[in-house]
Every structure is written in structure tokens, then in C-alpha cells.
Amino acid sequence: MYLIYSDGRLVSHVSDVESAIDSDIMSGMLTAINDFVQDSFSSQDDLGSIDYGQNKIVLQRGANYYLAAVVYGETDNFFKGKLANIIRALSIQFPHLKEWDGDTSQNEPIDAILKPLMDETVTTNREMVDNYIADIQVSITSQETITPTTLSLNLNFSNYSTNNLDLGTVKPIFNDQYLILTGMKPDILYSFTENKFHVGEIKSYTEVQIELNFKKKVTGTVNVDLEFSYFVKDKLNTTTKRVFDGKI
Incomplete structure (x- = not known):
């Protein structure tokens, strides 16, 4: 988190171990922030946010x-409110920042105001964020049709995110003592080595329907899971969903 003066000077910053970045990357990031802010600081509108690689820079x-x-990940108005509270606390406790002379020797008390928000993320890592985002941006629903000899699963993939899901693949996971996978509709590319169907791109706020067809080998209780993998902005995401759990 960076506290930056309106003319672009860095007043203070705090970071956790996982998000610590080297000076060159930080310099480039601050340049991107400053270029954006200098174009909009004179207005009274919300400064909003900037996408920077796989990160988002939220401005207050x-x-x-x-x-x-x-x-890293998504933010909400509650997070923006916490940033606004920090700004209010700084204006009350550090009135000298109204006309800051560039002296950083007294920044430690400022860091103490910034740090509590950073501490809230100590128990969260990027893998946890990725898993959460994958769960909320993709919905997989299913409806089964069972006959004496077959099981068909009608699957609906819904992309609720603002990003396209690229290079999507679907891997059915099931007990082959009970079922044989006989195909998918529509007829799409299947990789025998990976046991995956390649469903391709799912555009933002759209749905894709597919049908998985199985032949029964024996009767019994069986589970079918789907491992859905896709890329968002060149980053691989994977979510797993149970699409059938019952007797055949």
C-alpha cells in the first residue's frame, strides 16, 4: 500500500512478504499510478482503479x-471504505501532510496507520484468492437422464466474470468400474492422453451447454466430478464440481 503526495512523491508504503516487489517494478508501478492520477486528480470524481498485470491498484x-x-483479486465497496477511513485518520493525526516538505523521518507513525489493513491479509495467500475467484466467477449446473443402460448429464457452464475464459478444458472424473464415457455433445476435441474435452473460449456473461454420455457397466452408487480448467489473462484457473451423485 502506497501513500503518495498529489505531485507524485512517495510519502510512505507498507507491504507484506508475499507481495513485496523490487525497486524497478515499484518504480514502474508508481509511474503508472502517477500518470493515471495526474489526469484525474483535479476532478472530484472517484479515482477508481487500474489493472496492473495480475494485480489491481485501488485508489482513494x-x-x-x-x-x-x-x-490481488477482486475488491468491493467495503474495502474502499476502509481506505477512506485511513485517509480520514491521516488528515486528523498528520495535519503537516497538507504542505509536506518531503521529510520522511517521521513516517513510522504513518506506517502504523497503514499496517492494520495489511495485517488483515496475513492468513490469505494467492492460491486461496484464486480458488475463491474460480468458485464465484464460474457456475456449473447439471441435470441427469438415466435409462436402464445409460447415464446422460446435461451441463451448463455460466461465466459471471467480466473476463473471457480462454482455452477451457473439461475432465470427467468417475469410477470406470461402473461407467464408460461414450462421448460428448456437441462433438468437440478430446485428448485421450489427458482425458480432457477442449471446450475453448467462454465469453464474459455467457453460457455454454454440453452433454456427457456414459454407458453403464454395473449398477450401483456412483459419483461424477468435473474438473474445469481455463485461462484468465494468461493465468490458469481450475475448479472442480460434483455433477452427479446417485444410483445407476
């Missing part, structure tokens, strides 16, 4: 400075 203005929080 003050009268003479602003906060730039570099986050």
Missing part, C-alpha cells in the same frame, strides 16, 4: 495525497 483520494492499494 485525500485533499493533498492519495492511497494506492495493490491487491
Whole structure:
């Protein structure tokens, strides 16, 4: 998290171990922030956010400075409210920042105000964020049709995110003592070595329907899971969903 003066000078910053970045990357990030802010700081509108690689830079203005929080994943208005509270606390406790002379020797108390928000993320890592995002941005629903000799699963993949899901693959996971996978409709590319169907791109806010067909080998209780993998902005995401659990 960066506290930056309105003219682009860095007042203070705090970071956790996982998100720590080297000076060159930080310099480039601050340049991107400053270029964006200088175009909009004179207005009274919300500064909003900037996408920077796989991160999002969330900005919160003050009268003479602003906060730039570099986050991985999605944010909400509650998070923006916490940034606004920090800005208010700084304006009350550090009135000298209205006309800051560039002296950083007294920054430690400022860091103490920024750090509690950072500490809230100590128990969260990027893998946990990825799993959460995968769960909320993709919905997989199913409806089964059972005959004396077959099991058909009608599957619906819904993309609720603002990003396209690229290079999507579907891997059925089941007990082959009970079922034989006989095909998918529509007829799409299947990799025998990976045991995956290649469903391709699912555009933002769209749905894709497919049908998985199985032949019964023996009767009994069986589970069918789907491992759905896809790329968002060149990053691989995977979510697993149980699509059948019952007797055949």
C-alpha cells in the first residue's frame, strides 16, 4: 500500500512478504499510478482503479495525497471504505501532510496507520484468492437422464466474470468400474492422453451447454466430478464440481 503526495512523491508504503516487489517494478508501478492520477486528480470524481498485470491498484483520494492499494483479486465497496477511513485518520493525526516538505523521518507513525489493513491479509495467500475467484466467477449446473443402460448429464457452464475464459478444458472424473464415457455433445476435441474435452473460449456473461454420455457397466452408487480448467489473462484457473451423485 502506497501513500503518495498529489505531485507524485512517495510519502510512505507498507507491504507484506508475499507481495513485496523490487525497486524497478515499484518504480514502474508508481509511474503508472502517477500518470493515471495526474489526469484525474483535479476532478472530484472517484479515482477508481487500474489493472496492473495480475494485480489491481485501488485508489482513494485525500485533499493533498492519495492511497494506492495493490491487491490481488477482486475488491468491493467495503474495502474502499476502509481506505477512506485511513485517509480520514491521516488528515486528523498528520495535519503537516497538507504542505509536506518531503521529510520522511517521521513516517513510522504513518506506517502504523497503514499496517492494520495489511495485517488483515496475513492468513490469505494467492492460491486461496484464486480458488475463491474460480468458485464465484464460474457456475456449473447439471441435470441427469438415466435409462436402464445409460447415464446422460446435461451441463451448463455460466461465466459471471467480466473476463473471457480462454482455452477451457473439461475432465470427467468417475469410477470406470461402473461407467464408460461414450462421448460428448456437441462433438468437440478430446485428448485421450489427458482425458480432457477442449471446450475453448467462454465469453464474459455467457453460457455454454454440453452433454456427457456414459454407458453403464454395473449398477450401483456412483459419483461424477468435473474438473474445469481455463485461462484468465494468461493465468490458469481450475475448479472442480460434483455433477452427479446417485444410483445407476
